[in-house]
Amino acid sequence: MQTMTTPGAMLKAMREKPPLVQCITNYVAMNVAANVLLAAGASPAMVHAAEEAGEFAGIANALTINIGTLSTQWIDGMRAAAKAATSAGKPWVLDPVAHYATAFRRDAVASLLALKPSIIRGNASEIIALAGGESRGQGVDSRDPVEQAEGSARWLAERQQAVVAVTGPVDFVTDGAQAVRITGGSALMPQVTALGCSLTCLVGAFAATAPNNLFGATVAALATFAIAGEEAALGAAGPGSFAWRFLDALHALDAETLDARARISAA
Template structure:
């Protein structure tokens, strides 16, 4: 098992390249989060270069926030290339229950067996075929309500599943962990959840899927907890959050409690 502190040390030493196919809203935020944490983001989605680029990257992340047919083709090709080259990939099924088109795309990508799935409680519940109360990209369900769905998805698809919220829940179907921390301001800053997916990809490039997910969530929640005091609102929090992601050093992450079940 790689601890969050050891994972952060490796991230800073190796600065892995992360291929992020994400949405228009999140691109800048996600790239800055990955850079601040210590990795190297690549935000590209042209189908003409997917097959060449995916094997070069340490990991791939796919976020379906702003879909279009060319992007769906690129996502599919990227996931297939990641599987073919044995590269880990992270799936973020943003608001996949909102329209039939999004639901089909999400199911098709899920069938390509992502290494890690990250979503809010409503997204994870719906992805497992259960009823959910989400509104757009916002969750209407609690993390505890989605634990069973997360375990089911993990077992069925052989993936690590993260349900993020006030207290995060991570499972590989057998082992389960909860990560506390963060700040109440985090849901008020657009694309922080999407950028967390990118950060999970960065850690997945340098350690096992379960360890990577826990390390990313721990790093993220600690940065949020440190950024909150002294900020005046979402704008100042967003800047402080990036600063704290960069300022956190290996050894600092013991301050965030990870509870195993």
């Protein structure tokens, strides 16, 4: 029997018992991310109101928090959900979208980091800035190479005692003690909005499936995106046809193909 050590084994386990993932994400990403989770085999629920987000986190198997389209009311919901997830011992993932852009975002991210996310997933500019570095990000888009964010990711992982994932042309994942790079994907991926946000939600789904191996779960989610992205790019004429092909590729991807094609190397 396959053990839950490979990305494929985790994908299979996720589909056999689809986790309920509470996604507090932005208005741009809500529909995209829900479809990504359904295509991959998980069960998404977009629940963010302060009145219910904490209660829902008690029901969900994992939580993801993304600050893309922020408001004061949303921050209250995010904080309630993060506290509930942490106190119930459930993994939660932070996506610090463009946190360097405004004081409001910086403060929100600082207060969320204090609630101890299990996993942090961002692009290179976001991770560099989270570690106190000078980032060249433009709004939600990265303008920095992933290699330049690797040191920041290692520092952040140790400081936060969390898994940190940096995405881009080559992805990098570390928990402070170990690190890997994942290659694959397509240059069309950053041309489709909210794929990074959707990946954060998928990281939550894998974390729910393998809560005792959050490093492996994060790698599995990123490898799934890398292979589905490569597959989708094969017949795509541009971002529009890539987007629907990507959902189909996620849905069609099986455990054996994922394990055979995933390119993961120690860093």
